Amino acid sequence: MDISSYLAVGGWFIQVIFDKYLSYKLQRWAANCGIGHELDRLRVALLRTQSVLHRTELAPTLSHSSLPWMQELRDVMYHAEDLLDKLEYNRLHHEMEESSANESSSSPISAFMHSRFHDQGAPASSPEPCWDRSTKVKNKMVDLLERIEQVASGVSEALSLPRNIRSNNCNIMTSSIALGKIIGRDFKAQQLVTTLTSSQDENPVSVVSIVGLGGIGKTALAQHVYNDTRITENFNVRMWISVTYLFDELRITKEMLESASSSRFRHDGTTNLNRLQVALKARLASKRFLLVLDDVWNNDNITIAIEQENWQKLLAPLKDGAKGSKILLTTRSSMVAEMLQSSNIISLEALLVNDCWSLIKSSMFDETSHNINSQLENIGRKIAETVSGLPLAAKVVARQLKYKHSVDEWKQVLQRNAVWEEIMPILRTSYDNLPPHLKQCFAYCSIFPRDWEFEAEQLILQWMAQGFVHPDGCRRMEDIGKEYINDLCNKSFFTVQKKEFVSYYVIPPVIYKLAKSVATEECFRIGDDEWIRIPSSVRHLSVHLDSLSALDDTIPYKNLRTLIFLASRTVAPIKASIPQVVLNNVRSIRVLDLSSCMIDRLPDSIRQCVHLRYLNISSTIITTLPEFLCKLYHLQVLNLAGCRLGKLPSRMNNLVNLRHLTAANQIVSSITDVGRLKCLQRLPIFKVTREQTQSIVQLGHLLELQGSLQIRNLENINTPDEAKEAMLCKKGQLSVLQLMWAPDLDKVNTNKEEDVLEALQPHENLKRLDIMGWMGVKSPSWLENEWLSSLKHIFLSGCNAWEQLPPLGQLPSIKTIWLQRLKMLRQIGPEAYGSGSQQEPFHLLEELVLDDMPELNEWLWSGHTMRNLHNVVIKDCNKLKVLPPVPPNLTEITIARKGYWMPYHHDVKLAHATTARSSVSSLCLFNCPLLLARLSSPMTIEITASFGLLRSIITDQMTILRCPLLRERLELIESLDIQDCSEITSFSADDNNILLQLKSLQSLCISGCNTLRSLPSTLSRIQSLYKLVLWNCPALESLPEEPLPLSIRKIEVALCHPLLKERLIKEHGIDWPKIAHIPWVEIDGEILQQKLQIGK
Secondary structure, eight states, X not given: OOHHHHHHHHHHHHHHHHHHHOOHHHHHHHHHTTOHHHHHHHHHHHHHHHHHHHHHHHXXXXXXXXXXXHHHHHHHHHHHHHHHHHHHHHHHHHHHHHHOTTSOOOOHHHHHHHSOOSOTTSOTTSOOOHHHHHHHHHHHHHHHHHHHHHHHHHHHHHTTSOOOOOOOOOOOOOSOOOOSOOTTOHHHHHHHHHHHHXXXXXXXXXXXXXXXOTTSSHHHHHHHHHTOHHHHHHOSEEEEEEEESSOOHHHHHHHHHHHHOSSOOOOTTOOXXXXXXXXXXXXXXXXXXXXEEEEEOOOTTSOHHHHHHHHHHHHGGGGGSOTTEEEEEEESXXXXXXXXXXXXXXXXXXXXXXHHHHHHHHHXXXXXXXXXXHHHHHHHHHHHHHTTXXXXXXXXXXXXXXXXXSHHHHHHHHHHOTHHHHHHHHHHHHHHTSOHHHHHHHHHGGGSOTTOOEEHHHHHHHHHHHTOSOOOTTSOHHHHHHHHHHHHHHTTSOEEEEETTEEEXXXXXXHHHHHHHHTTTTEEEEOXXXXXXXXXXXXXXXXXXXXXXXXXXXXXXGGOSEEEEEOOSSSOOOOOOOOHHHHTTOTTOSEEEOTXXXXXXXXXXXXXXXXXXXXXXXXXXXXXXXXXXXXXXXXXXXXXXXXXXXOOOTTGGGOTTOOEEESOHHHHTTOTTGGGOTTOOOOSEEEOOSSGGGSGGGGGGOTTOOEEEEEEOGGGOOOHHHHHTTOGGGOTTEEEEEEEOOSSOSOOOHHHHHHHHHHTOOOTTOOEEEEESXXXXXXXXXXXXXXXXXXXXXXXXXXXXXXXXXXXXXXXXXXXXXXXXXXXXXXXXXXXXOSSOXXXXXXXXXEEEXXXXXXXXXXXXXXXXXXXXXXXXXXXXXXXXXXXXXOTTOOEEEEESSOOOOOOOSSHHHHHHHTTTTTOOEEEEESOHHXXXXXXXXXXXXXXXXXXXXXXXXXXXGGGGGSHHHHTTGGGOOEEEEEOOTTOSSOOHHHHHHHHTOTTOOEEEEESOTTOXXXXXXXXXXXXXXXXXXXXXXXXXXXXXXXXXXXXXXXXXXXXXXXHHXXXXXXXSTTHHHHTTOSEEEETTEEEEEOSOOOO
């Protein structure tokens, strides 16, 4: 870390200490303990140091001899934070002791005396008197004060030393480049030329951006395209401006005007920006121009809005250019490309190894013939692999090899790998321009292996544990951390890789080298072949399990703030034995990850880790947790996923800073007084009892809950006022809420039930609501209006007294309605549509389920069209005699005596899966006899029209195909699935005639027909049939007498009578000639014949 980084991070660190620790609560507690004066002196000393650092940042670059002072500053700030953190721990300990019902309250002095402020390893049997303990604390604070004052004085003195004045000159690039082939970027170059010469954009002047990390070849590509003949012929004016991170609107405007002027530039001495812009506007009016803004940076010291306004002001004179004018910018930040509203963004990736080797050769030999012997060729390719696809690194290597001709010299270049010594300063500019908090976050990532796939949530939680994520008003710390990750992505420090529904963040290989470079003093990883001496200043350490032998007593464990054990890439998971010297000495640890260690108990030494904030013991074989875990009051993250725990420690509610608890739902729901965990972000299940420690009131303190919350046993709420104290209407981060009453209660107070549900009003941001077992009659007012404007899914089940639905149709975002076991609901009429909304009722509804509604007899829906409806399921509605709304373009119908339908799940993955078949619109009717009879009667025009696109039928009774509604459309049916017809033994003459009407049938599946002995005799005459499936028909012994149609391309037979399998033996079975012409034959999972790739 260089001096400027020390200054930036040091000043930021002091501010973090101010914000986190010097609170009113701590100061008042310290005063009661007799150390208030020392704490105030410490505050003043930190304030003075912060002032010194601020003056130093404004001064010219310091002498290199001041670096030791910067290192001393870092160390003393760490010590200051540790001391204040331990004081805060003891304050919390006193608070816990005071609130304990089983212990007598004690004075702050007494609590302080009994705390473990001193050496946590000291035996409990040797208590010290209060005055002695207080004196030790004061002595530690005085020592720290002296060190802080010494450092502040040292830094002040460094200001008067001779300075190494660093030039602000940046590496200015021009448009000049030798014409020729651009290696590895041919396609990108052609794409860019086509984009720049296109005039299809609506705006006269459009922006195109080339984005990529430093040294990736952005400028080289821009230079190549800038000098392309198609570009020179297309634009009247071409301008090349090297912007750099020193944004100077006056300089840039002057250079644009100079480039656009054909005559001698006459504004050299002008400092009036307006005059320059007027001249530039006149020069470019009605001309098609190309402006290249090379190496554009964003300014983290101002807001995006202000920066965007600055750019708009700078580029305002260009608006009068002719249609087809373009601005091409190169930048390391996608944020810059978006800020300037780029119509096209071209992202440059690393070059392939072959391209790197070609670039090395062409750079070595200056495009001349470059024949080299095979030995050098092999070594050269290995060298090309080391440049990580970076064109700039390839050119540096070429320069190193140019005058070397022997094998030994090339091997030395390969072994030294010195290219990064020249490249790193260029990459380093990206790091130097990061704000202090992002510098810390980025450097921390270097403790993980190369190509590590970071999960955003876990990385953010580790950053939070280290104090890298700085509070910003009322925003959630996790949201701020996500913003940090996005910022690093936008600046090309991360790339995003998506696997199924999860996004991982990966540091590009070149940037990983940068991370290792800037973090050498504080971050270290033991593993693979990278082990070297561990610096004494290390604070963050990761260890591969197959390198545990490297953990000896030479490592400064007492300074460690991170210790992560990583699973070996070569050895299977083992029960790791962590050296005792490690865990006995990690007193300052904030992040501890033992998830790869297969331990069976939590080490006792963890009790002394009072600074611990992140503890991951997931996937271990731990079965019980010690009570001392509940005294780690700073703990924010506790990951117990995969642990086979029977219960949690009894005082879990003491972990007042806990934000994330990952464990089995049943043990999380057993935490008493959970309301004390005010920072908790997720609570999957809460069980209401009549005890105060588990009453609904506990939820009122958990205002930061997010995700899904299921509240069970709501019948145990005593009064509606209790329900209101849960403050569900204040929980804006909740997306799923499930309200559950116990079913079949003997005695129910209907009025109380209604008042309780009224008081459980959710926040308006809620996405899904489940109400189960509620026994009220009248709907709550918040379901009678549009309060739940974001609600997409609603599930009402077992509400047996509900006689009339609320106006669900006026919920503007509703997509799924599931009604189940509403035993008193007889009719769904106009009341369900609502009258207060200006929008069409149910205009976004996609899925409607009516399940086990014994009294429902009709749905009055005339005049309303649900144009987005895709799936309708009606199950066990014995009295329903009129079809409810059906999808307007129905493609599939299922009619059966029994069946099931999977509801929407909380998991977003499953929600995606349920909507994947958006092109299929289905109607499922299970055990609805009156409705089935109704299908044989004349239908309304609306219903008939809905069946116009029907192509698939699934049924357990052939008679349904004879109803007029379906019979009229048999010629269009492409798929027929006959399943679970347990009483059918053969197909009747009527059945065979029905099958002959299926002129378009392509797929026929017969399954689960236990008594079926023979197939339809007309099967051979269905000439459109493409696929035949016979599954689980145990009585079926043979195929029809006639050979199967020549049109069949695939047949699958499984779990039928053994005799059928025998008759279908290839080339020897009696029925084989009937199917020998079929390209794909599969019997009981074995493919007997495969003549072509089957497409359907």
